[in-house]
Amino acid sequence: MNDENKTDVEVKGGMVPYLTVEGALAAAAFYVRAFGATIAAAIPADEKGRTMHVHLHVNGSSLMMSDFYPEHGHPAVAPQGYELALQVDDIDVWWARAVAAGAIPVVPVQEMFWGARYGRLRDPFGVAWSMNQPIVKAGA
Numbered sequence: 001m002n003d004e005n006k007t008d009v010e011v012k013g014g015m016v017p018y019l020t021v022e023g024a025l026a027a028a029a030f031y032v033r034a035f036g037a038t039i040a041a042a043i044p045a046d047e048k049g050r051t052m053h054v055h056l057h058v059n060g061s062s063l064m065m066s067d068f069y070p071e072h073g074h075p076a077v078a079p080q081g082y083e084l085a086l087q088v089d090d091i092d093v094w095w096a097r098a099v100a101a102g103a104i105p106v107v108p109v110q111e112m113f114w115g116a117r118y119g120r121l122r123d124p125f126g127v128a129w130s131m132n133q134p135i136v137k138a139g140a
Helices: 024-035 091-101
Strands: 018-020 038-042 054-058 061-066 084-087 104-112 116-122 128-134
Touching (some): 024 054, 024 091, 091 116, 091 128
Antiparallel strands (some): 038 054, 054 061
């Protein structure tokens, strides 16, 4: 992990998801184990164990997150209505690592009609993740 208070960390990607979860520092540690993330920066936990910002690099992109802060108008709500999609080159390796870390399979890896192997997981923090690996046809 880089300097926890560092503010000049490279932001990777044109659109950066920003999650709010219960236990952002624990989620960051899980994403390191499950998805090979690196923690680029993190604000230390407050007296209640919450952090206002964690910046990760995951599979060539940035992912940012924080804990809920109801006293500042940011109440706890369950993740819903979205998933984070990983485009991977070896879905079997990525899938096995995520499941071994504690992600729960929702849709097992399978060949899909759009020409890819695809699977969907849910992490211990309630966030849905999908993985997609294009199928390369012989002679293509």
